[in-house]
Every structure is written in C-alpha cells, then in structure tokens.
Amino acid sequence: MTEYDLLNLNYRSLDEAREDMSRLLGERAKNESLPQALYNDPFLFRVDMDEVFMKQWLFAGMTCEVPKAGSYMTVEIGQNPVLIVRDRDGEVRAFHNVCRHRGSRICKASKGKTANLTCPYHQWTYDLKGSLIYTGSAMGENFDMSQHGLKPVHCRTAGGFIYICLAEGEPPEIDEYLQALETYMEPYDMENAKVAVESILEEKANWKLVIENNRECYHCSGSHPELLRTLLEWDDTTDPRATPEFKAQYERQAQEWDNECIPHEHIEFGLRNRIVRMPLKDGTEVMTMDGKAGCKKLMGRIENRQLGSMRILHLPNSWNHMQSDHVIVFQVLPVSAQKTLVITKWLVHKDAVEGEDYDPERLRHVWDATNRQDRELAEQNQRGINSAGYVPGPYSESYEFGVINFLDWYSETVLREFGVPPASVPRQAHG
Amino acid sequence: MTEYDLLNLNYRSLDEAREDMSRLLGERAKNESLPQALYNDPFLFRVDMDEVFMKQWLFAGMTCEVPKAGSYMTVEIGQNPVLIVRDRDGEVRAFHNVCRHRGSRICKASKGKTANLTCPYHQWTYDLKGSLIYTGSAMGENFDMSQHGLKPVHCRTAGGFIYICLAEGEPPEIDEYLQALETYMEPYDMENAKVAVESILEEKANWKLVIENNRECYHCSGSHPELLRTLLEWDDTTDPRATPEFKAQYERQAQEWDNECIPHEHIEFGLRNRIVRMPLKDGTEVMTMDGKAGCKKLMGRIENRQLGSMRILHLPNSWNHMQSDHVIVFQVLPVSAQKTLVITKWLVHKDAVEGEDYDPERLRHVWDATNRQDRELAEQNQRGINSAGYVPGPYSESYEFGVINFLDWYSETVLREFGVPPASVPRQAHG
C-alpha cells in the first residue's frame, strides 16, 4: 500500500492540511463515515499524530511489565521512541528514549532490566530518574551534566495500567478516570499479574479504521465465529436490543458481583473513557473456544469464575477485556496513514505456571482469530475508501453508536486543539 | 525504486503539476522521447491517472471470464477497485467495488460466482444490477435503500472484449471501434472461449515506457529470440521495409483469408485503436517455439491454421495477438510513477481440454520469455531516464513510428482534457 501514499498527498504543507482538516471536521455530516482524505492523506495523518497522539493520554503498557527497580519497556509512538522504567522508589517513569549526546536511541529491546540507562553509542549513562551521571572524560570540565538529563514524558498509572502523554506542556485532565480505574481494577491486583503471551499485528489501514472496527459488533456475526462463542453482541447492559433472557441473566450476575464487591456499573468520562462489566454468554466463563477457564488460578482476590468481561475503553488507543482468570489488553499504534500496529497482551496471575495452570495457545486462540479477522476487515475497508468511488456512508445509530461516539471524540479533540470554540463542534447525542 | 519517489517530486501541488504538464506537452520536441519528469514525477503520474486512466476507455477483461449470471471479476485501476459482473439478463456490468455503507471493498477474489454481491464487513447485499437489497434491521425504518446502490462504471463489450470507463460524466466516443471489433472478432466466437493460462508481471517502470516498448520492434532482434521465431519485425502489411518475399506471402494469405471471410485489412480509429492481421513467418502457424499449433482445437469457426496474428491496439492499456488456435490479450495497469502491472492471458476454445488439446506451458512459453525480456528493457530504460544525465533522444521515424503515434495520442488526449485547442496540439504525420 505504501506506493499509494504519494497518490493521496492533497496538501502543499502541514499548515494547509491543518486548515483543511478544520473545515472537513467542521462540515462533516453527522453519523456518516469521514471524507476520504481523513483516512488516507499523509499530511492529515501527521495532523492526527500532532494533535491526538502527541497530545492526548495513551495506553502504553502494564505496570507489571516493569515489575522491579530497573525494569524497563519501550514503545514507539509514531517515530518517537519512549522508555518506561521503574525507578528505585517503585515509581514508574517515562522518558524520551533518546540520548542527549548525539540523539541515539538508548534502549532497543522491548523489555529488559538494568541498573542504569546506558546509551550504546558512547556509554553516556543516566540513572533511573533520568539524570545524566557519566560521560567519561570526553566532555571536559566545563560540561554541565545537570543540563543533559533525559527528557521526561508525562506518565500516570492506575489499576495496573500505564498511560503516557507526549505533550510538551500540561497534559489533559485524567484524574477522575484514573481514580475510577483504580477502584474498578482493585479485585485484579494487577501488580501481581504477568504477561502470559502477546502478539503484534501490522494492519494496512488507517488507525481510525482500526478503532472504528472495534467500536461496533454489527460485523461480528459475519466475521467472528470464535468470539461469538462467548461474547454477547450488544455493547452495553442497557442496549435496547437486549433480550429478556439477557436481562434476567444480568440481574442475577449483577447481584452476585455486588455481593462480592466486584464493580460493574457503566461509568464514563466524556467520550474518551468508558468502563462497564458485561456478562458473557450464559454458562461461559471467559473468552476461550469452549468458554471454560483459561487459567486455573484466578486473578487477584477474585473467587467467582463468572465475572463476564469488564470492558475498558480508552481513546484514542486502547480497549480491554478483564475476565476472572485472565485479562486482555489492546494497544493501537499508528505508523503511517495506511499502517497501524495492534498489540495484544494476555495477562494472568503472576504465580500461574505455564503448562500447568494455563496453556498460552488456548488463551490466545479466540482473540488471535478475531484480530486476524478484524485486520482483514480493516484492510478491505481501507482499500475501498481509497477509491474514487468512495463516498461517506451512513452509520447505524442502533448498531454503530460506538463508532459515532469515537468520531465525535476524535473530531472534538482535534477541533479543541485547533482552538475552535466548543459551541461550533457538532455533537452526537445518544445512549 | 520506491525510495526514489520523493527524489522526483517536482511540484507543490497537483494543480501546479497540471499546469506544468500542459507546458511540457505543448513544448515537447516532435519525435523525441519525453522530458524526464513525465516518466518519473509522482504528481505528473497522478495527472496521467486523472486524465487518462480515470477518463478514457480501458481494456478490463474478456466476456468469457464472466460466463454466467453472477460470474464476476475484479480489476484495480490505480487505487480504484472495480467489479465486473454478468447480470441475470446476460449483460456485463461494471461497478465501483466499494460498499455504500462504510466503503469496504466488496469482492476481493480476482474471479468468482455469486447469487448477489454481499459486502464482507456488515453483509450489506446488492443484486447483480447493483441495487441495495439487504442491510438487516440495523439501518432503521427511515433508511432509503434506493439511494445506496453500487456506483456504476461505464461498461461496453464487443467481440468478447470488455472496456470500462471511470469517467464521472459521459465517456469518450467508442462506438465505431466497437462495431469494427465485433466484425473482426466474429470468426473467434469469444463467448465460447476460456482463459487457458495467465500471468501477472510487475515492472519497475512508468506505464508509458511499457507501452513505448511494445510499440516498436526496433529492439526485437537484440532481445527476443523466441518471439522472432514466428513474428515478422515490421509493424504493418504496408511497411516500407517489407521484402518482396513478404509481399508475395501476404498476397497469397490475404487471398485465402478473403475466401474464408476472415477480416484482415488495416483499420484504425484515430491513434487510439488499430486492427490489422499480419502474416507470421512463412510456414509457421502461431507464436509457439516451433511455430506449430498451440491448441488442437481451433478458435470459433476458424478452419485455416495459418491466420497469422490479428493485432489489436487499444490505447492506453492493451495490445493483442489473435491467432488461429489461441488468442493472447495484454493489459497494462499503472500502479505508481515507476511501477506498472502487465497482465497477459492466453485464451483457447472453451471445449479444448488441458493436457489433451493444449499444454499451457507450451502456449505461454514465447510470450512469457518476451514479457520478461521487455520488463528488463523497460526497467533499464527507467533507470537511465531517472539520471541527471538523461536528455530526450530521437525516435527513428521508420522503426519507431508506433512510439511516436502513442505519444501523440497521449499528448493530444491529455491536452484535450486540459481544454487546450486542438490547433495548438503538435501532430505527427506519417504512415
């Protein structure tokens, strides 16, 4: 697809692209897919990166992936390598993974453990709080080490999730969501979890198509036989399409969860965040092929195998399924206008033993299949959208309200960063 | 080569590129190869796509490739997926292969058969005339299905050939050529033919270099030993270079063809189309390595094995060789400024039995070799043209008049679309 990039270059400059994006988002029809250029123009992609991925909070990983002092992990936000490390006080910190000497990427591995952060190029060394502590004798006596510490990246954690924000100045508000996340995740004790298995999928599709695909289950019956063995197609406990049987099941399970102090009520923070615990199909426990346990050990303090799936949405780049014996976290990383990475991690109790308590292949089976199916759908969607024959089409308000919500959030977020007054921002109202 | 694309970006915008193309074509020297940018600039390539491939009639395939109601095939014109399908009335139709819901490509396979056209994303379903007939209950009661049919693409057939035109409005005139094609192809009964074998070749060269290469045989003696076992190097029955022996052979064969009502006279429609039946080397029957039969069954109503090759030219994207026992059709599809696909199909009588009446390897041998040789020539041509050391060079008026004709057609076509008055269009006069 990359040979097509230059076919879709519509602007003379980033400034011109920003101006036109403002117009495109301001004029866009409610409840319709976006104009073509927003899905494939390389300059508009750069605006997405600048206004969304460089300014908003992003899901970056789990705290249990950096379990000890000196544990680190790396993530690339577009072209920007970021380093996440736990310091000796137990705090999780994030830095630009870029040496202050000649700019080399410092840590290359996706995960590791180290006493200090040493650049492989000339061995400049930083402590775990990012202070430069060694350059050898090369830099001379007048060199001020205190002026050459690693550049920090905003970093917050809650309930085992790590969020980073690359904004230069103050990051957007996120406290309320993090507080709720802490509460909702309390039963899972994520500090004592571990990644059992993970996958990285490259999709030849714009990142918004990847998110749109995730935000509705209208496509599930046609594409996801494995997923539908346990997942209920509607998106919320209050979905108007829900059957009486489902409502009875929900009543029963919600009662159990309340008794066990397992949070489950739908809660949201603007359109960006949303948490809700949804039952799985009656009689199933987790998202495995047979709906039976994925891991013998349950997560945290959990005792009830039927916790359904607690869904956590964090725009622009994550959805999650929290179940009784394992949790699945998803991370979306845009690469270019028509290329996106989707990283999926399956986590279990840290004391669960592979081969004894869980089988990684069994654990990943359903969502591996689902991810591959979704990649195919997103790529075919991109191929069609690239056509001169594409025109924005109508979303279903009953089946695709999640997509509408996502595009409203996206549009409002970008326009707000552009300084467009909120009154003029179109807003979708619905359940 | 794709890393070179950004090295050849000469314009700030598509508008600037259009303006400069008008100048470049208006000022180009007669009988010389084009200025460099017309062969490698990504924006000028987009103008080629806009003015030529999105507005002119293109060869898309053969009617016998969609033999029954519901048979379909797909083709990509640049980024534009097109679907060709035979409806229940036997008519061959073309549509943008793009769902009106969220823009997904509908049919992915290159060929298939289906009762209706169902989008794989959300199962929106269209009948074979492109009308939307099913969306489930998702779209609600107020949704107007009649407003969401597939977007049609102009489609015409004649003599077994399918031509499409992606123009938004009225397509260019093509009736006269199609009438002649019907007459000239009548002996072949192409509705009762089938594709025996096909190849797809990717060439790292601008589409015009691929066509230029095909439009002359000046290069044949140096590069095409297999082809020259049967092909005569001159391009027409009236070629001034032709020998007395050839003229005698032609007289004899033309007499036979007239007796058998096999059309053969040179006929042309502007510079775009040209049909002429040329003898092959005396004593040979078809373009095989030994010049003997490629298929035991003859095409259509044909009884004479020595029909030479009826050459059909259709600019901008097809040349063809119609012989007694098989026909070969060639289709050129530009991908980017320096990448082009060449699709070759060998067709035989539909009742011919593989392994009994014909051997696909034997059938394809000569043109497979020739295509590979031509790819090498086109790619080396591109490599040299990309150089700062390139300057347009002179075409031979006796050996390369076909190239001159092609570039005249190209230039006139683009300038006409630009609204440049015909009087100011340079025109090459020759035999």
Next chain:
Amino acid sequence: MTEYDLLNLNYRSLDEAREDMSRLLGERAKNESLPQALYNDPFLFRVDMDEVFMKQWLFAGMTCEVPKAGSYMTVEIGQNPVLIVRDRDGEVRAFHNVCRHRGSRICKASKGKTANLTCPYHQWTYDLKGSLIYTGSAMGENFDMSQHGLKPVHCRTAGGFIYICLAEGEPPEIDEYLQALETYMEPYDMENAKVAVESILEEKANWKLVIENNRECYHCSGSHPELLRTLLEWDDTTDPRATPEFKAQYERQAQEWDNECIPHEHIEFGLRNRIVRMPLKDGTEVMTMDGKAGCKKLMGRIENRQLGSMRILHLPNSWNHMQSDHVIVFQVLPVSAQKTLVITKWLVHKDAVEGEDYDPERLRHVWDATNRQDRELAEQNQRGINSAGYVPGPYSESYEFGVINFLDWYSETVLREFGVPPASVPRQAHG
C-alpha cells in the same frame, strides 16, 4: 523506515528547502549535532545530493578494478548511473551510463569487459571514448552521430584511486590532493593490486550519520572489540591523549618508515582531505583478529610488515586504511534521507593467490564485524534523532573533533554553493 519519509517532509518545494537549509546551517550551534531536519527531511536530502554529491569530487573505485582497455565498472550516485571505463590509450574515463537514444541504462553489471559500449535496448554502440559509432539504418541519413556521444563525467585518478565529479561545469580544485596522494601511494603500486573481496552494506541512516560515526573513535571501546585488537583509538600521531609508550613506538616506527621512504607525515587539504600514517598496536602488523599478516605477499615495493595503517580521508564519501599486505577502501553512497550504502573493498597484490597467500574470510573478518557494529549504531542514532524528543547535543572537542571537522566541511561546502560569503561561515578551530 521508508514509511516515515512522508512524516518528515517539512517543505513545500526544493527552493523552500534550500532557503531553510541556508538558515539552518548559518544558525547552527558550533560543536553540536545538527537540527533534526538535516538528518531526515527528504527535501533537505535532495539539497545534499544537489550541492554535495552532484558537485563535489567523489571516490568511485580503484583503477585496478578496470585493469585493461575495455574494462568497466558501474556506480550509482543517487539515481545517477555512472560508467567508468578504461579506453584503449589506458585512460580511465567516466560517462553517464545513459543511452542518448531513449535513455536506457547501458551497462548493468557492476564490472565487465567489452570492446565497445552497446546499449542493450536497440544496440546503439559507443566506442570507449564515448563516441556513438553505430545505430544501424534506423536513424536515417540525416542523423548526426557526432551529436549523440555519451555525456562525460569528470574523472581523475591518482595513486590507484578514481574520483569522479558530476558537476555540469568546472569541478572543484583537487590537483594538490591528487599530487600528494600519488606520492603517498607510490609504495603500494596500486595498478598491480586486485580486489580480494568486497561487501555492500545497506544502512537505514542518513549518510551524514554514517560519516559522523566514522569520524570518531569515542564509541570504539563500547562497540568494536575486533577492531581494537590492532587499532589505536586516537586519531592522529599528535593526539593530546596519546601515551608516552605510544610516542616512543611512533618515534621508532617513523624512523624505520623514513629509512624505507614510506610517507607517513600528517598532511591535509582543507577539511576535505587528510592523509596520515598511524601505527597499529605495538607488535601487530595489520587489522586481522590476531594482528598477524593478512596476505603472504606484501603490497607493491613494501618490505616492512609493520607499516601501521595509512588513513586517507576524502569527504564526502570515503575513508581508507592502507597497510603493508592489504589495503581497505570504503565508499559511502546515499540512497535516500534515511538509507545509505557502504561499500568496502579489501585489495591485495595482484599476484597473491587466494587460498595460498590469503584467506578472504580472514581478511574481511575485523572490518565486517566493525561495519555491522557501526551500522547498528548509525541506525539507532537515526531512530533517536527522528524523535520529537531529539535536540542537538554537544560534541566532545577532544574525542569528536573529526565529527566537528566533517560538519564544518559540509556546512562550508553547501553554503559556498549557495553563494553565502565565506566570512559569515562559522568555522571550528582545533587540532
């Protein structure tokens, strides 16, 4: 990395890029790495190509690679194929490797031998001085062959090195350097050498990062165990960091070399060229793993196995190590903003017999390893520089003066081509 190219397009046009490069170079901080765009913007890369690689003298190969009349080699400077050939008078000449007919690349092989230069497309034939001597009858009687000779490229040789310059007009002065090179290379008799083995490495890094990496050994102790078995880390015989032991060793060896008429004194020509013979670690002979001989036969008239390594620098694209029994030459060829080729050749006496006098694997071992390590460093450097977290950092004046010198040369050269008066060019003063 190529998907990142469009993320780093900062200018509307080449003119705008040139203007901003003038500003960036004029304002750059002394002794700091360059602003990000100079390492990754596709338009600024084109300015580098236009002002440096298309105008300055480039190392292209060794005269012994074209040993006889009709011997040729090819090299690609960016998109520009160049042909180097020895004519019947023994002179080494360079031409644009582009046919004057339709622009095809003429010679495709990296090396060969031929009586005349024949284009593979239509057999246009040029003699070894580039004159067109054959086109067949195609071009008609009025065609003037004398107007269609190969376009020459400036070409100079000295001491076995071939330098070319693609400048349209007069090339920069190079006589003084070539005279010295002739003198310094005299003992090696490079006309009677041969390439024993060569390697081509593709590095995903801007060409300037490749050169910067070569211009300092601050990184050696952390990355190059093989190289440091024989190489002394300091860069010159007068390096202030040198130990008394080294100075004593140098005194002793310099005395020997003087007695043997082996040139060794540091000499330089502006910042572009620099020649100096540096001892290797005491007791070692050449850059092999054990420091022992790489080839039984010594080069040219050399008799002393301990000649250290004569280092020859030629900006923008070559460094070299001349030893007693083999020499190693390095050539840097930019491909795109973030892609560069490094070609390394190991040469021995032409009468040395592979398997008897030398083992190619043994010969290449140390610099193969070093090149791979340097590639990794350059690529990680590029990855970090691409980040929004990158800011130019300080070079060490004691360890990285070679890098500072290189960037001063680069900056002065580009600004001079831009017509900026020398007085306003910042200049780094140091040893």
